Amino acid sequence: MESAxxxxxxxxxxxxxxxxxxxxxxxxxxxxxxxxPVVVGGRRRSAQEQADDGIxxxxxxxxxxxxxxxxxxxxxxxxxxxxxxLMKAAKLAPDAVLLPADFxxxxxxxxxxxxxxxxxxxxxxxxxxxxxxxxxxxxxxASAAEGAPDPWARARALALDIQRAVREATGLSCSIGxxxxxxxxxxxSELNKPGGISVIxxxxxxxxxxxxxxxxxxxxxxxxxxxxxxxxVTTIGELARKDEAWLVEQFGRSHGAWMHRAxxxxxxxxxxxxxxxxxxxxxxxxxxxLHPVRxxxxxxxxxxxxxxxxxxxxxxxxxxxxTIGLKIRYENFQTVTRDLTIDSPTQxxxxxxxxxxxxxxxxxxxxxxxxxxxRVGALSPPGAVTEVHAVPLFD
DNA sequence: TCTGGGGTCCTAGGACCC
DNA sequence: TCTGGGGTCCTAGGACCC
Numbered sequence: 001m002e003s004a005x006x007x008x009x010x011x012x013x014x015x016x017x018x019x020x021x022x023x024x025x026x027x028x029x030x031x032x033x034x035x036x037p038v039v040v041g042g043r044r045r046s047a048q049e050q051a052d053d054g055i056x057x058x059x060x061x062x063x064x065x066x067x068x069x070x071x072x073x074x075x076x077x078x079x080x081x082x083x084x085x086l087m088k089a090a091k092l093a094p095d096a097v098l099l100p101a102d103f104x105x106x107x108x109x110x111x112x113x114x115x116x117x118x119x120x121x122x123x124x125x126x127x128x129x130x131x132x133x134x135x136x137x138x139x140x141x142a143s144a145a146e147g148a149p150d151p152w153a154r155a156r157a158l159a160l161d162i163q164r165a166v167r168e169a170t171g172l173s174c175s176i177g178x179x180x181x182x183x184x185x186x187x188x189s190e191l192n193k194p195g196g197i198s199v200i201x202x203x204x205x206x207x208x209x210x211x212x213x214x215x216x217x218x219x220x221x222x223x224x225x226x227x228x229x230x231x232x233v234t235t236i237g238e239l240a241r242k243d244e245a246w247l248v249e250q251f252g253r254s255h256g257a258w259m260h261r262a263x264x265x266x267x268x269x270x271x272x273x274x275x276x277x278x279x280x281x282x283x284x285x286x287x288x289x290l291h292p293v294r295x296x297x298x299x300x301x302x303x304x305x306x307x308x309x310x311x312x313x314x315x316x317x318x319x320x321x322x323t324i325g326l327k328i329r330y331e332n333f334q335t336v337t338r339d340l341t342i343d344s345p346t347q348x349x350x351x352x353x354x355x356x357x358x359x360x361x362x363x364x365x366x367x368x369x370x371x372x373x374x375r376v377g378a379l380s381p382p383g384a385v386t387e388v389h390a391v392p393l394f395d
Numbered sequence: 396t397c398t399g400g401g402g403t404c405c406t407a408g409g410a411c412c413c
Numbered sequence: 414t415c416t417g418g419g420g421t422c423c424t425a426g427g428a429c430c431c
Contacts, residue, residue: 041399042399043399065397065398065399066399067398067399069399069400082431083398083399084396084398085396085397085398086396087396087397088396088397088398089396090396091396101399127430127431128401128402128430128431129431130431131431218429218430219428219429219430220429221428221429221430222428222429223427223428223429224428224429252405252406254405254406255405277402278402278403278404279401279402279403280401280402281400281401281402282400282401283399283400283401284399284400285398285399285400323423323424325424333397333398335426335427336425336426337424337425337426338424338425339423339424339425340423340424341422341423341424371399371400373400375402
C-alpha cells in the first residue's frame, strides 16, 4: 500500500514519544517519589513549597479548576489520565502526590533530548515539548553496507541508538515507533510504552493496525469518533472497509477522503524540520468566574497584562503581527472570539491592547466570564520586522 | 467531576477586486 | 450597462493535538 509507487523510494519514519515526560522530569528531581502515583498539574504555589520542605501535597481534598497535565504509570493504573479534572483525579487517587508544572524545567529537558537525537539523525520534526518525528531514511540507506540485510532491522538498530542517547543525555526513557509514514509511526510508538520500539511494516497494517480503535488515528478526535460509533464503526479495520464515497457523504469531501486513506495506513506528509509560527497567544482561566460589571477593574488589569505578555513574547521571538484576537469563555463554557486586522504588524503592548479593546466592544458582556485570552496572528517573520516610522522622512 | 494553556488547520460567508 | 467567474482577504467558529 505505501510503496505501491515504485518511483518513490521507501521511507523509514520514526515517532519518538517521551514516557510520562513532565512526571518523569519531576522524578529526576524527587527520586524518593519513584514507585508512587504522581500527578503534575494545577498551579498552586503551595504544592511546590511543600515539596521543597520534603512534604508532598496529595490530591486529597483538592479544590480548584486544574487538570492533570501528566500522570506517572502508577497513577494511570488508578485511572488518572491527562486532561482529567484534578477534582475527579482526587476521588480516584486521593493519596497520589500533586506537583505543580515547571515548564522551564521541561523545556530544558526537551532541548536536551532533541539535541541528542539530532546528533544521530538530523531530520527531526518538532511536535511539541515531548515528541518528535524523525526521518531515518538516509541513515537506513547509509547503513546498508555494514548493517543487517533487512532495512527495517537497521531502522530498529538506529532507534535503539537514539533511545540510548536520549537516556544518556537526560536520564529519561522514550518509546519509538518506526513505519513508512508519520501516521503509522504515531500509532506504533504507543504500542510498547514505556521504553519500547515498535516496527510496523507495510504488510503489518491489516494484522496490527486494523484491530485498533479508530480513535487511535491522529486526527480522529472525540467528535469524529462519536459519529463513527453512531454509524457502527469502532475499529480502524471497519473504517477501512467503508466506501470512500460513503465517508465523503458523512464527513465532507476533504475529511472523508482523508479518513479513507488514513484507515489504510496511507500518509505522504514529509518530515518538516522547520516552520514559522502562525500565531502567539496568552490566555488565563480565573479561579472564580468574573462579572463583566462588578469585576470590571480586575478584568481590565488582567486584560492589559495579557496584552503585555503577548507583546513580550513577540519581541523576544522577533515577530510582529497584524491580526489581533480576543477570546472569551463564559461561565457556561461557551467560547467566542473576535479579531481585528490592523494596517501594519505590531509587537507593541499598547497597540495590541487598543486593537483587543476594539474587539471587546463587539462581544456580549451579559454573563460571567471564566477565561480571557489575547492572540496575535498574521505574523511577519524575524528580519521582515522593520520599524514603521510615523515621522516623515523629509521635513 | 465541569473541563488548562499553547497551538494548527479547516470551513464558510461576505467584501472587494479584476 | 449588465452579467459572470475567479482570487484573495477578513472574520467567526470549531475540531483537534500536545
